[in-house]
Amino acid sequence: MGKILVTGGTGFIGSHACVSLINAGYSVVVVDNLCNSKVEALARIQLITGKQVRFYQADLRDEESIRQIFIDNKIDAVMHFAGLKAVGESVEKPLQYYENNIGGTVSLLRVMAKQKCHTIIFSSSATVYGCQNPVPYQEEMPVSATNPYGYTKVMIEQILRDVCKSDPRFSAVALRYFNPIGAHESGLLGENPNGIPNNLVPYIAQVASGKLDHVNIYGNDYNTPDGTGVRDYIHVMDLADGHTAALAYGMEHSGFTAVNLGTGTGSSVLEVIRAYEKACGRTIPIEITKRRAGDIAASYADAAKAKELLGWQAVSGLEKMCADSWRFTVQNPNGME
Ligand code: NAD
Numbered sequence: 001m002g003k004i005l006v007t008g009g010t011g012f013i014g015s016h017a018c019v020s021l022i023n024a025g026y027s028v029v030v031v032d033n034l035c036n037s038k039v040e041a042l043a044r045i046q047l048i049t050g051k052q053v054r055f056y057q058a059d060l061r062d063e064e065s066i067r068q069i070f071i072d073n074k075i076d077a078v079m080h081f082a083g084l085k086a087v088g089e090s091v092e093k094p095l096q097y098y099e100n101n102i103g104g105t106v107s108l109l110r111v112m113a114k115q116k117c118h119t120i121i122f123s124s125s126a127t128v129y130g131c132q133n134p135v136p137y138q139e140e141m142p143v144s145a146t147n148p149y150g151y152t153k154v155m156i157e158q159i160l161r162d163v164c165k166s167d168p169r170f171s172a173v174a175l176r177y178f179n180p181i182g183a184h185e186s187g188l189l190g191e192n193p194n195g196i197p198n199n200l201v202p203y204i205a206q207v208a209s210g211k212l213d214h215v216n217i218y219g220n221d222y223n224t225p226d227g228t229g230v231r232d233y234i235h236v237m238d239l240a241d242g243h244t245a246a247l248a249y250g251m252e253h254s255g256f257t258a259v260n261l262g263t264g265t266g267s268s269v270l271e272v273i274r275a276y277e278k279a280c281g282r283t284i285p286i287e288i289t290k291r292r293a294g295d296i297a298a299s300y301a302d303a304a305k306a307k308e309l310l311g312w313q314a315v316s317g318l319e320k321m322c323a324d325s326w327r328f329t330v331q332n333p334n335g336m337e
């Protein structure tokens with residue numbers, strides 16, 4: 001079927017994408033510098049799929065190492081997940097974010113061009129819709145950002161557009177993820193945040209398991225049905241399958257395309273907490289606190305383009321997302337060691 005290089009393939013989304021790719025018949029090569037993940041993810045991928053993944057521990061900015069991977073393996077296409085992703089940290093350490101995310105992508109693209117590999121599927125984010133656009137977000141809307149992390153996504157999308165314009169053999173699909181949550185249903189693969197989680201569902205998981213004592217709800221005075229923030233939560237395996245669909249599309253088409261990967265439905269913070277309570281059979285204590293700086297009231301996708309272009313749509317609902325997150329949490333009390 002083809003050999004796919006997955007950058008950031010030991011990370012949360014990349015590891016699930018490896019499972020989806022292997023299930024679809026691709027062979028997978030992973031490169032990751034392990035700055036935010038553990039090599040154990042590869043053993044878990046093997047347990048789930050029965051297939052071994054070739055792994056290179058390297059930094060994308062180390063062009064010579066990346067070039068060697070292309071020389072050792074005949075890579076047909078790249079799925080590019082590697083990057084730093086903490087919004088708050090990006091405000092404190094902007095240069096680290098620009099250097100890692102943009103520098104890493106530029107060296108990857110340079111090697112790809114030299115090695116005549118012209119297909120890339122990129123992890124973009126709904127954050128590129130900024131704070132001015134109305135929901136549901138559509139791909140043609142103007143992009144912008146409110147923090148350095150978001151700007152790296154806006155800039156990388158632009159770099160991909162320009163590379164495709166300069167060389168008609170290039171094909172780049174920028175997938176704009178909404179809020180990926182959940183875990184593989186085996187309970188073997190999931191999200192492994194360092195320290196106290198910033199994101200809602202990993203935080204709830206730690207409250208449910210007794211590591212933290214309550215969830216702070218960041219504001220209940222938004223202009224939303226129950227006053228709490230609304231987001232488009234998507235099961236990480238649905239998201240992973242969306243990548244496999246995008247790869248098939250990217251291999252058949254050239255040029256730059258941006259596609260939303262969301263469910264098209266928003267859920268409030270309170271709805272997520274209720275769904276999680278149901279999944280774990282425990283009460284999740286809450287406290288209403290003030291709004292978090294930079295948050296918006298609502299973010300959800302118009303999911304029509306993904307269906308039309310990729311023939312893909314999300315299938316799992318919030319209950320399954322929470323049940324799978326909880327199974328992973330119970331089975332891996334100390335994360336993926
Ligand atoms: P993650 O941190 O779990 O995975 C990213 C992986 O990239 C990690 O394993 C890390 O070690 C690796 N990495 C980082 N910089 C590297 C470099 N220079 N060279 C080699 N490896 C490097 O994050 P994730 O949640 O799986 O996110 C994957 C991608 O999706 C990221 O680009 C992120 O910005 C994007 N994204 C994530 C979300 C989300 O909510 N998780 C939402 C939208 C977009």
Ligand code: WQD
Binds near residue numbers: 087231269292
């Ligand atoms: C979801 C909702 C919070 C934590 C972030 C990035 C975004 C993307 C995904 C990469 C919001 C509320 C949260 C808590 C809460 N990443 N909340 N208490 O902010 O939509 O998106 O991750 O591209 O760029 O900004 O996700 O999970 O942090 O928050 O009430 O302890 O939960 O206010 O309404 P967010 P989140």
